[in-house]
Amino acid sequence: MSQAPSAAGPAPLASMTAFARAAGAAGPWRLAWEVRSVNGKGLDVRLRLPPGFDLIEAEVRALAGRHLTRGSLNATLTAAREGEAVSVSVNQAALEALLTAARATAHKFSVPAPGLDALLTVKGIVEVSEAKESEAEMRALAATALAAFEEALTALCAMRAREGEALRAVLAGRLDAIAALVAAAEVLPERSLEAVKARLAEQVRALLEAAPALDSDRLSQEAILIATRADVREELDRLAAHLAQARHLLAEGGPVGRKLDFLAQEFNREANTLCSKSNSVQLTQIGLDLKLLVDQFREQIQNVE
Known part of the structure; x- marks a missing residue:
């Protein structure tokens, strides 16, 4: 338990x-x-x-x-x-009466009298009952x-x-691999502040060239949207938080399967967002590798109480 x-x-x-x-x-x-x-x-x-x-x-x-x-x-x-599970008894009085009646009938009609084996098959002649335990024996x-x-x-x-302890080691290994991918995403050159600013400036410039008549409000909205998609800081922070919680649950033990399954769903959500917001081949590959690891993690979790 x-x-x-x-x-x-x-x-x-x-x-x-x-x-x-x-x-x-x-x-x-x-x-x-x-x-x-x-x-x-x-x-x-x-x-x-x-x-x-x-x-x-x-x-x-x-x-x-x-x-x-x-x-x-x-x-x-x-x-x-x-041992004996049933008891068998013969109703002697009924058998004698039946035998007398059978012999008399056979004599009357001048036919052979039925044998004992035939008479014993008559209902009520032989009683079979199962052995029954007393109330104390049943208790x-x-x-x-x-x-x-x-x-x-x-x-x-x-x-x-025993099986669970083996699963704990496997799941811990999956979490270590996920953490390594998150760390790799953190140090990608295209995630540097200068690279993000340059990319944001280029996208805003392209937006103005494509639609020079945009009013300031619309331009601000578009710029905010571009800025939101320009970095994956929030996704990486949430992944780090999910990793910490998952490791805590593994260390805690007990019936944590449902909680780990919920975290696996959250891992998958962040991995999908990384892929959709990716602006480089390297980040896309990290997102895809992350999804594979999360799928393996979740598959193992299905067997955790």
Whole structure:
């Protein structure tokens, strides 16, 4: 289950993909759970319980909710009873009465009397009943099933945590690569103040030559638009802020998958803006490389709780 950070270190970063088994026994019963989880937007618990075990469904779902926050969980319980599971009894009085009547009828019509095997198939002669546990035995069986389920969940969460730590390293590497691209964009020669001023002046001059009759208000609006598109300072600042937040979430651990997914969307938004505002081949290439890294980052995030 996701935990808050402590002085001992960050909470685990959990994957949503895992598998575990656990078994238990109560009296003549042998129980086994198989649990597996995959990606999911929320927590979706799907149970397969054998007949007679419906009474533990609510507690099983509650246990799952205490251990997990996201993922599609499939849990299957199998139960087998050792030894005699049914009892068979013959209604002797009914069989004797039926045999007497059959012999009398056969004699009357001068036909052979039916054999015992035929008489035993008559409804009500042979009674088959399943062995039933007492109330105390059923309580013990339910407790064993729940304990085995929690054991399986614990193993599942441990596997999710191991997978999550591997994901943490992969995601940290993606963030480092994104940071390197942002740093490269910061030092591009065409982003220097002099280059931006020169480019802005050239665009304003071209605007005046193309439309010399522009009034001052319209010219101011066009100049502001050109100035806005002349630099990507705001985009780079937002990317740096998103990087800091993403690294904080990775260090914090716990169920941060949704927050990281939101940040991935913001990364992608800024990368798109970089490409649309680019005024150089180098910046365009950085924007395209950034989009590729963000896509890889977001793909990995889909498996984070």
